[in-house]
Amino acid sequence: MGKRYFQPEIETMPVEQIKELQNERLVKQVQHVWDNVPYYRKKMEEKGVTPADIKSTADLHKLPFLTKDDLRDAYPYGLLGKPKKDCVRIQSTSGTTGRRVVAFYTQHDIDLWEDCCARAIVAAGGSDEDVVQVAYGYGLFTGGPGLNGGSHKVGSLTVPMSSGNTDRQIQFMVDMESTILCCTPSYAAYLGEAIEEKGYRNQIKLKAGIFGAEAWTEEMRQEIQNKLGIKAYDIYGLTETSGPGVSFECEEQTGMHINEDHFLAEIINPETGEVLPEGEKGELVFTSLTKEAFPLLRYRTKDLCVLTRKPCSCGRTHIKMSKPLGRSDDMLIIRGVNVFPSQIETVLLNEGMTPNYQIIVDRVNNTDTFDINVEMSQEMFSDSLGKVAEKEKQLVASLKAMLGIQAKVHLVEPKSITRSEGKAVRIIDKRKLYG
Amino acid sequence: MTVKQISVFIENKVGGLATITDVLAQAGVNIRALSIADTSDFGILRLIVDDVFKAGNALRENGHIYSITDVLAVAGDDKPGSIARIVATLAKEGIGMDYAYAFFAKKENLAYMIVRVEEMDKAAKALRENGIHLAGEEEIARL
Numbered sequence: 001m002g003k004r005y006f007q008p009e010i011e012t013m014p015v016e017q018i019k020e021l022q023n024e025r026l027v028k029q030v031q032h033v034w035d036n037v038p039y040y041r042k043k044m045e046e047k048g049v050t051p052a053d054i055k056s057t058a059d060l061h062k063l064p065f066l067t068k069d070d071l072r073d074a075y076p077y078g079l080l081g082k083p084k085k086d087c088v089r090i091q092s093t094s095g096t097t098g099r100r101v102v103a104f105y106t107q108h109d110i111d112l113w114e115d116c117c118a119r120a121i122v123a124a125g126g127s128d129e130d131v132v133q134v135a136y137g138y139g140l141f142t143g144g145p146g147l148n149g150g151s152h153k154v155g156s157l158t159v160p161m162s163s164g165n166t167d168r169q170i171q172f173m174v175d176m177e178s179t180i181l182c183c184t185p186s187y188a189a190y191l192g193e194a195i196e197e198k199g200y201r202n203q204i205k206l207k208a209g210i211f212g213a214e215a216w217t218e219e220m221r222q223e224i225q226n227k228l229g230i231k232a233y234d235i236y237g238l239t240e241t242s243g244p245g246v247s248f249e250c251e252e253q254t255g256m257h258i259n260e261d262h263f264l265a266e267i268i269n270p271e272t273g274e275v276l277p278e279g280e281k282g283e284l285v286f287t288s289l290t291k292e293a294f295p296l297l298r299y300r301t302k303d304l305c306v307l308t309r310k311p312c313s314c315g316r317t318h319i320k321m322s323k324p325l326g327r328s329d330d331m332l333i334i335r336g337v338n339v340f341p342s343q344i345e346t347v348l349l350n351e352g353m354t355p356n357y358q359i360i361v362d363r364v365n366n367t368d369t370f371d372i373n374v375e376m377s378q379e380m381f382s383d384s385l386g387k388v389a390e391k392e393k394q395l396v397a398s399l400k401a402m403l404g405i406q407a408k409v410h411l412v413e414p415k416s417i418t419r420s421e422g423k424a425v426r427i428i429d430k431r432k433l434y435g
Numbered sequence: 436m437t438v439k440q441i442s443v444f445i446e447n448k449v450g451g452l453a454t455i456t457d458v459l460a461q462a463g464v465n466i467r468a469l470s471i472a473d474t475s476d477f478g479i480l481r482l483i484v485d486d487v488f489k490a491g492n493a494l495r496e497n498g499h500i501y502s503i504t505d506v507l508a509v510a511g512d513d514k515p516g517s518i519a520r521i522v523a524t525l526a527k528e529g530i531g532m533d534y535a536y537a538f539f540a541k542k543e544n545l546a547y548m549i550v551r552v553e554e555m556d557k558a559a560k561a562l563r564e565n566g567i568h569l570a571g572e573e574e575i576a577r578l
Binding site (some may be wrong): 115245376378381382383384388389392410411412413414415416 | 440442444445446451454472473474476477478479481498499500501502504533551
C-alpha cells in the first residue's frame with residue numbers, strides 16, 4: 001500500500017508553520033545571495049536594500065526582481081551562489097542564443113529537486129510498487145533527470161526511456177508493465193493514439209501520468225485520460241528554479257501545490273510590478289528559498305496565473321497555483337521548446353532578409369505545428385528557382401540552429417502578412433492552450 | 436542580341452497568378468509569353484511583355500517583387516524541326532539551358548523560343564553562325 005505523501009510532515013504542515021519556515025529560510029537565503037552573488041547584491045544596493053531590511057516574507061516586496069534578461073547578462077556564471085567546485089550539475093533550456101538559461105546545482109540542490117519530483121509522483125499515486133516510465137528528454141532538459149531522480153527517491157522501478165521512438169516506448173510499456181508515465185502532455189496524447197492504433201490498449205498497465213513542460217487544457221486532459229485509461233496529473237517547473245516539481249497536482253486535479261518549503265510564490269501586476277493579493281490573476285514570481293548554487297530571488301516567470309490557499313481535500317497545506325493562464329511576454333512554447341519571435345527576427349536579419357514574418361502555431365493530432373510565413377524581399381528574390389529555393393533551405397537550417405526545432409517556412413507575397421493598425425501580427429497561435 | 440524578361444515572385448495559392456496578370460492588364464501591358472516555375476509553396480512567373488518599363492513600374496507600385504533578366508528570343512519558322520534545330524545547336528556547343536519556353540507569333544508566322552543559358556554570348560554567337568535569327572526588344576514589342 002502506497003503512502004499518501006512523500007514527506008507528510010512538510011506537505012501537510014500547518015500553514016502558520018510553513019510561513020514561519022519561509023521567514024526563516026528567506027532571511028538566510030537573502031544573506032547567502034548578498035554574500036555570494038555580486039550581481040544581485042549590486043541590484044539590491046541600487047534599490048537601497050540590505051539583508052537587514054528583510055526580516056520576513058512581508059519584506060519580500062523590497063527586493064529587486066530578476067528577469068530572463070538578468071540571466072542573459074550574467075551568463076554563464078554571474079548568478080552562481082557557490083564556487084564552481086561545489087557544483088555538480090548544470091541543466092539548460094534549449095535556446096541556442098542569449099535566451100538560453102543555464103542553471104547550476106550542488107548535490108544538495110539536486111537532492112531537494114528530486115524530493116519535489118518524488119512528492120509529485122506520490123501525489124499521482126506512485127510508490128515503490130510502481131514502474132515509472134520517464135519519456136521526457138534526458139540531457140540538458142530538466143524533464144528527464146528531474147522525474148528520473150524523483151522516481152528513484154520514491155523507490156519506483158524507473159524506466160529511463162527519454163523522449164521519442166514511439167514503438168520502443170510502447171514495447172517497454174507493455175513488457176515492463178509500466179504504471180506511471182512521465183512526459184509532455186502532447187507526447188502522452190500522441191502515445192495514446194499510437195497505442196490505440198496498434199491495438200495495445202488492453203496490454204498496457206498504466207494508471208497515471210505526470211505531464212508538464214508545456215501548457216495544456218482540461219479538454220486535453222480528458223482526451224489523454226480517455227485514450228490511455230489513466231489519471232493525468234499536471235506538473236510545473238522551470239529550469240531557472242530547478243526544473244519540474246516546483247508545483248504539482250494532487251488527486252483533486254484543481255491546481256498545483258507549490259512546494260512552499262523551497263519556493264516562495266508571489267503574484268504581481270506585470271505592468272507595475274506591484275504585488276497582488278491572493279486570488280488575483282497576475283505574473284507568477286518565485287524566490288528560491290533553499291537553492292545553493294543558483295539562488296534566484298524574485299524571479300519573474302512571465303507565466304500568468306492565480307494562487308489560492310483554500311484547503312485541499314488531499315490534506316496538503318501548500319498553496320495552489322492555477323494552470324498558467326497565459327504569458328506576460330511573447331514567448332511561445334512549441335513542442336516543449338521556448339521560442340521567442342525576436343529570435344526569428346534575428347535569423348532573418350542575419351540572412352540579409354527583411355524581418356517581415358508571421359508565426360502560425362497550431363495543434364494537429366496533439367502535435368504542435370510550427371509554420372513561419374516570410375515575406376519575399378528583393379534581396380532574396382532572383383530569376384532562378386534553384387537559388388531562391390536554396391536561400392529558403394538555408395533559412396530553414398538557420399532557424400533550426402537558432403530555435404532547436406524545425407519550422408516550416410513559407411515564402412509569401414510582400415505586404416501580405418496581416419497588419420492591424422499598421423503593426424504586423426507576428427503570432428497566430430491557434431492551439432487554445434489556456435482553456 | 437537579347438530581350439528583357441520580367442520574373443515575378445508568386446505565392447503558390449489560388450489567385451496568385453491572377454493578381455499579377457490583373458496588375459499588368461490595368462497598366463495596359465500586353466503579355467507575349469508566360470511561363471511558371473514552381474515549388475510546393477512559391478513560384479516564379481516569367482513574362483515577355485511589350486513594355487518592360489511599364490510592366491516593372493506597375494508591379495513595383497503594387498508591391499510585387501520582380502527582377503529583370505536578359506534572355507535570348509530565338510526565332511524559327513512555324514514548322515516541324517525548327518525548335519529541334521535551335522536546341523541541337525546549343526547542345527552541340529555544350530551550352531546547357533537554365534530554362535526555356537516558346538510562343539507563336541501569328542503575324543510573322545514565326546515560333547519564338549525564349550532561352551536562358553549561363554553563357555549568353557557564346558549561345559548567341561553559335562545560333563547566329565548557324566543562321567538562326569535572334570529577335571531584339573523592338574521586334575518583340577512590334578509583335
